[in-house]
Amino acid sequence: MAQEQAGEADGASEAIIVTGSRVVRNGADMPTPVTVVGADLIAQTGATQLSQVINDLPVVRSDTSSTTAFVGGGGNGPGNNLINLRGLGAVRTLVLVDGLRFPATTFTGLFNTDLIPSSLVSRLDIVTGGASAAYGSDAVAGVVNIILNNKLEGVRASAQYGVTDAGDGDEQKYSFGVGQKFLDGRLHIIAGLDYQDRKRTGNCYSRSWCAQEYGVMSNANSAQNGLPALIISPDVRWAQNTPAGLIVSSRLTNAFGGQQVSDDGKTLLPFTFGQLYTPNNNQMIGGSRPGINPASSAFDLQGPQKRLAAFFRAEAELSDNLKAWVDSAYGQTDNQGTFAQLRSGNQNAAGTLRAGPLNTGAITLSVNNPFLPAQLRSQMQQIGLANVNIGKAGDGLLVPIVDYHVESYRVATGLKGDLGGWTWDASYVRGVSKLDNVARNIINQDNFSRAVQAVNGTGANAGRIVCAVNQSVTTDAACQPLNLFGVGTASDAALQYAFGTAVQRSRITLDDVSANVQGQPFDAWGGPVSVAAGAEYRTESIAADVDPVSAAGGFVQNYSALHGRSKVFEVYAEANVPLLSNVPLAETLEVNGAVRHAHYKFSSPEAPLAGGAVGPADSSFNAVTWKLGLVYKPVDWLRMRGTISRDFRAPNMNEQYILPNVQNSAILDPATNTSTQVATQSGGNPNLRPEISHTKTFGVTIQPAAIPNLQLSVD
Incomplete structure (x- = not known):
C-alpha cells in the first residue's frame, strides 16, 4: 500500500522516490494518482510473468500480451507483453526500470516487461495520468516504473508448474534471486534469473x-x-x-x-x-x-513460448557521499504462432x-x-x-507458421551522491535488441497463380500434368501443378513451389545519457521547497531487412523493411512549493509544477515518399510539456488533489519510416452490410509531428482515524 511505503521511508537510510514525481514524496501525498504494488502482493498472485500482475489492475487494458499479441508483419511481434494504461494504446504508456529506459523489443519502441526477473522486483509504481513533463515522450497515459530490490540479501527462489483443465498448455517457470554484501557492506551485488517454458494449446475448437x-x-x-x-x-x-x-x-x-x-x-x-x-x-x-x-x-488459443531473463547489479560505496553502480541484463524469448x-x-x-x-x-x-x-x-x-x-x-494446403526470436542486451552504469544538501545522479545506458521473424508456408502470389492453372501437357510434355505455362514448352522449370481439390492431395513439390518463407531480421539500439539533481534550496510559507532538475540525451536506431520476395510484395502477407535513427535532447525542472501547513482549514496546501523541453531529430536513408517513391528523409521539431498540481488537506482525514498537464508523444520510427506493405483486412460494406477481405496498403509517413494531449485529473483521499490503516482514494 502507498501509505506503507511512506512508513518504510521514515525509517530507511534513503528516501523513496515514487514515480509520480521527480521530487522525494510518497504515493499518498502526490497530486497525481499513483498505484504502488509491493513485492508481497506480486508474489500472492502466483503469476508466472510480471505482466500478468500489471494486466490485472483495473487501470490497465490487457489487450497485448504473449498470448494475444498479433503475429505477422506489424510493429509488435508475438510474445511481447505490453502495458496499455487507460486503454489509450501501449505506445502511450512509458515503461521504466528503476527510472531508466530499456531498449525496445518492438518496432513501435515498446519494451517487453517479461524480460525483467520477477524475483528481483521490489514494487511497481504506476502513474495513471499525464507524466511527460517529468519523464518525457510516451507518458501520455502514464508511467509504469519497475523498481528492483537493490537491497536484496539472501536468496529468493520459486518454482511453478501448471496445465489447463483441457490437459494442454503445460507451463513451468523457475525464478531465482540472490543478494550479498561484501567489503564490510560497501559493495552490494544482486543477481536474478527467470526461465519459463510454455507449451501450445489447441485451437478454438x-x-x-x-x-x-x-x-x-x-x-x-x-x-x-x-x-x-x-x-x-x-x-x-x-x-x-x-x-x-x-x-x-x-x-x-x-x-x-x-x-x-x-x-x-x-x-x-x-x-x-x-x-x-x-x-x-x-x-x-x-x-x-x-x-x-x-x-x-x-490459430492456437495460446502459442508456445520459451523465455529467459537474467539481471546482475553491483553497487559500491566509494565514500560516505558517493556511490557507483553498474548493471547488466539479458533477455530472450522464442515464440511461435500462425499467420x-x-x-x-x-x-x-x-x-x-x-x-x-x-x-x-x-x-x-x-x-x-x-x-x-x-x-x-x-x-x-x-x-x-x-x-x-x-x-x-x-x-x-499449408498453415503459415511464424517463429519469432528476440534477444535483448542492456548495460548501464552510473554515479549518485550527496553534495551540499543536494542529491544527484548520472547514468549511461547502452542497449541492443535483435528481432528475427521467420514465417514459413506463406503464399507466393505469382508462383501460386501459375501452379493452380494445371493442364494436360502437349508436345514435349505430353502424358504429364503440368503448369499451363509449361504446356508444350517448359518456360518455368520450377513450376509444379497444384491440386486444390481435396485435403492432402497436393504434391510436396507443388506446395514447395507455391509457398515460401518470409524473413525479417532487425536490430534496435539505444544509447541514453542522463543526469538529475534534487534538493530543498529554501523554505516557503508552509515548509521547505523541493526542486528537481535534469537533462537527457538519447539516440535510438532501427535497421530491419527483409527477404527479396517480401521486399517486392510478392507474398500474400509481406514483411517490410525499416531503417531510421532518432536523436533527442531534453531538459526538465520540477518544484513542489508548500503554501500553508498546520493552520486552521489547511493542514496542507501545496503546489507542484513541472516543465520539460525536448528537441527531436529523425532521419532515414530509405523512407516512403510522396507518389510511392522511396528515398532519404529527415525531420526535427521541439516539444514543450508542463504539469501543474495542487494538494489540499483541510483536515487530518481528508486530502484533495488535482493536476492539469500538457503531454506529448513523438512519432516512433515504425510510424514514420516503415516501407509500404500490403496485407488483407476485413471490412464491412455499409451499403450492403456484408463483410469481406480486401488488400490494404499501409506504410510510414516521414512528415509526422508529435501528438499533443491535455490531461485533467481530480481526486480525493480519505483516511478515517476511526479505522486504522484504512485509506481510500478516488480519482
Whole structure:
C-alpha cells in the first residue's frame, strides 16, 4: 500500500522516490494518482510473468500480451507483453526500470516487461495520468516504473508448474534471486534469473465454449427482414470456402445447389448455405460444415513460448557521499504462432472471373484442369461453363507458421551522491535488441497463380500434368501443378513451389545519457521547497531487412523493411512549493509544477515518399510539456488533489519510416452490410509531428482515524 511505503521511508537510510514525481514524496501525498504494488502482493498472485500482475489492475487494458499479441508483419511481434494504461494504446504508456529506459523489443519502441526477473522486483509504481513533463515522450497515459530490490540479501527462489483443465498448455517457470554484501557492506551485488517454458494449446475448437462458433454476423437484408444489421449469434460459420474446396460459381450453384468437394478430391457433396447468407458475405448462421472456420481453426488459443531473463547489479560505496553502480541484463524469448491462412472464395455473379485479390477472391480454374472431379467437369459442360470459381481454405494446403526470436542486451552504469544538501545522479545506458521473424508456408502470389492453372501437357510434355505455362514448352522449370481439390492431395513439390518463407531480421539500439539533481534550496510559507532538475540525451536506431520476395510484395502477407535513427535532447525542472501547513482549514496546501523541453531529430536513408517513391528523409521539431498540481488537506482525514498537464508523444520510427506493405483486412460494406477481405496498403509517413494531449485529473483521499490503516482514494 502507498501509505506503507511512506512508513518504510521514515525509517530507511534513503528516501523513496515514487514515480509520480521527480521530487522525494510518497504515493499518498502526490497530486497525481499513483498505484504502488509491493513485492508481497506480486508474489500472492502466483503469476508466472510480471505482466500478468500489471494486466490485472483495473487501470490497465490487457489487450497485448504473449498470448494475444498479433503475429505477422506489424510493429509488435508475438510474445511481447505490453502495458496499455487507460486503454489509450501501449505506445502511450512509458515503461521504466528503476527510472531508466530499456531498449525496445518492438518496432513501435515498446519494451517487453517479461524480460525483467520477477524475483528481483521490489514494487511497481504506476502513474495513471499525464507524466511527460517529468519523464518525457510516451507518458501520455502514464508511467509504469519497475523498481528492483537493490537491497536484496539472501536468496529468493520459486518454482511453478501448471496445465489447463483441457490437459494442454503445460507451463513451468523457475525464478531465482540472490543478494550479498561484501567489503564490510560497501559493495552490494544482486543477481536474478527467470526461465519459463510454455507449451501450445489447441485451437478454438478444442474448447466447448469456443466451439459454439459465436460471431458477429452481417445481415445484408436488414431493411427487408427487420433484424439488426449486425447480429451476435452462435453457429456463425464460413460461407465461402472449405478445406477441400467449395463451388462458388453462381451459375453452378443456381443450377445444382450448394456443392463442396469431398476430402479425397474425387467427388462432389451437398453443401447447405445457412441463414442470412448472401453471395457477397463470407459468413452464415448454421448450414454445413461446423468446425472449419479458417479465421478460428488455424490459430492456437495460446502459442508456445520459451523465455529467459537474467539481471546482475553491483553497487559500491566509494565514500560516505558517493556511490557507483553498474548493471547488466539479458533477455530472450522464442515464440511461435500462425499467420492468417488462405481464405479465398467470394461469390461472383458472372461465375467466370476471380473477384478480388488472390487471398480473398475465388480462385478461377479452367474446365480443362485435369484435377477437376469428373462430376464437376460434367456439370460445367452441361451449362457451357468454361471456368469455375473455387473457394479454398488454407488448412487444406499449408498453415503459415511464424517463429519469432528476440534477444535483448542492456548495460548501464552510473554515479549518485550527496553534495551540499543536494542529491544527484548520472547514468549511461547502452542497449541492443535483435528481432528475427521467420514465417514459413506463406503464399507466393505469382508462383501460386501459375501452379493452380494445371493442364494436360502437349508436345514435349505430353502424358504429364503440368503448369499451363509449361504446356508444350517448359518456360518455368520450377513450376509444379497444384491440386486444390481435396485435403492432402497436393504434391510436396507443388506446395514447395507455391509457398515460401518470409524473413525479417532487425536490430534496435539505444544509447541514453542522463543526469538529475534534487534538493530543498529554501523554505516557503508552509515548509521547505523541493526542486528537481535534469537533462537527457538519447539516440535510438532501427535497421530491419527483409527477404527479396517480401521486399517486392510478392507474398500474400509481406514483411517490410525499416531503417531510421532518432536523436533527442531534453531538459526538465520540477518544484513542489508548500503554501500553508498546520493552520486552521489547511493542514496542507501545496503546489507542484513541472516543465520539460525536448528537441527531436529523425532521419532515414530509405523512407516512403510522396507518389510511392522511396528515398532519404529527415525531420526535427521541439516539444514543450508542463504539469501543474495542487494538494489540499483541510483536515487530518481528508486530502484533495488535482493536476492539469500538457503531454506529448513523438512519432516512433515504425510510424514514420516503415516501407509500404500490403496485407488483407476485413471490412464491412455499409451499403450492403456484408463483410469481406480486401488488400490494404499501409506504410510510414516521414512528415509526422508529435501528438499533443491535455490531461485533467481530480481526486480525493480519505483516511478515517476511526479505522486504522484504512485509506481510500478516488480519482
